[in-house]
Amino acid sequence: IMLKNVSLKFTLIIFTVGFVLVVFPIMAIPLTLLLEYKLNGKYRFSRYFIALYLAYLNTNKLVESDLLNYKIYFDNSKSIKLINFIEGIIKEPLYFLYQFFMSNLGLSFSVFLFLTTFLCYTLIFKSFDRIFERESNFQKILAIVIISFFFELFNISAHLLRQFIASAIMLYAISMNQPKRTVTIAIIASLFHSSVLLYLPFLLF
Numbered sequence: 001i002m003l004k005n006v007s008l009k010f011t012l013i014i015f016t017v018g019f020v021l022v023v024f025p026i027m028a029i030p031l032t033l034l035l036e037y038k039l040n041g042k043y044r045f046s047r048y049f050i051a052l053y054l055a056y057l058n059t060n061k062l063v064e065s066d067l068l069n070y071k072i073y074f075d076n077s078k079s080i081k082l083i084n085f086i087e088g089i090i091k092e093p094l095y096f097l098y099q100f101f102m103s104n105l106g107l108s109f110s111v112f113l114f115l116t117t118f119l120c121y122t123l124i125f126k127s128f129d130r131i132f133e134r135e136s137n138f139q140k141i142l143a144i145v146i147i148s149f150f151f152e153l154f155n156i157s158a159h160l161l162r163q164f165i166a167s168a169i170m171l172y173a174i175s176m177n178q179p180k181r182t183v184t185i186a187i188i189a190s191l192f193h194s195s196v197l198l199y200l201p202f203l204l205f
Contacts, residue, residue: 029046029049029050029053032045032046032049033046033141033144033145036137036141037137037138037141040137044129046141046144047121047122047125047126047129047144048122050121050125050144050148051117051118051121051122051125052118054117054118054121054148054154054157055113055114055115055117055118055121056114057154058113058114058117058157058158059110059113059114061158061159065159066159066160066161067158067159067161070099070109070161071109073096073099074099074102074103074109074112075103075109077099077100077103077104078103078104080100082100085100091194092162092190092191092192092193092194093191094188094191094192095161095162095165095191095192095193098192099112102115113158113161116161116165117157117158119168120157120164120165120168121148121157121168123168123169123171123172124147124168124171124172125144125147125148126172126175127168127171127172127174127175128140128143128144128147128175130175130176130177131143131174131175162192162193163193163195165189165192165193166189166190166192166193166195166196167189167196169185169188169189169192169196170185170186170189170196170199172185173185173186173189183200186199186200187200
């Protein structure tokens with residue numbers, strides 16, 4: 001009976017969230033946050049809805065400045081052979097290889113930006129869940145809300161795309177609290193943006 005009740009409650013939650021997401025997309029965020037709070041963090045759908053919402057906002061940003069350069073690089077990648085592309089990489093190869101393969105999958109720049117934003121915010125939220133693991137459910141939700149709508153972070157999530165990816169990976173590495181793995185992942189993150197190397201001395205000593 002208990003299992004049936006849990007299953008019924010879970011089904012009801014999925015149906016309610018799905019209905020609200022379709023009818024009132026913006027309402028999915030407060031609804032899932034409320035459900036998470038009421039259920040003591042058992043289901044953490046809010047992270048995904050917030051990440052989807054922020055990813056959608058990013059695709060509607062005016063393409064200018066650094067974001068315009070990223071779009072040009074992305075579009076140009078479609079007409080370059082892989083070997084020629086690799087030869088032209090001077091630094092931060094993982095970002096440009098990631099961009100190249102996403103571009104050659106036939107994706108538009110908007111879809112690329114949407115997926116990248118979604119994945120990075122999901123990684124950031126996962127990191128926060130680890131960092132605030134011992135805190136109360138309310139404090140976890142509050143931390144997620146604050147980082148989600150922190151303007152400076154959201155601003156760089158498109159215009160400083162490489163830094164945003166590297167920062168998300170770096171935060172995840174730190175949240176693991178395993179020094180050797182953290183250093184390894186930090187080195188990987190530096191291949192998206194070299195600024196991460198500035199943190200290595202603090203991780204080693």
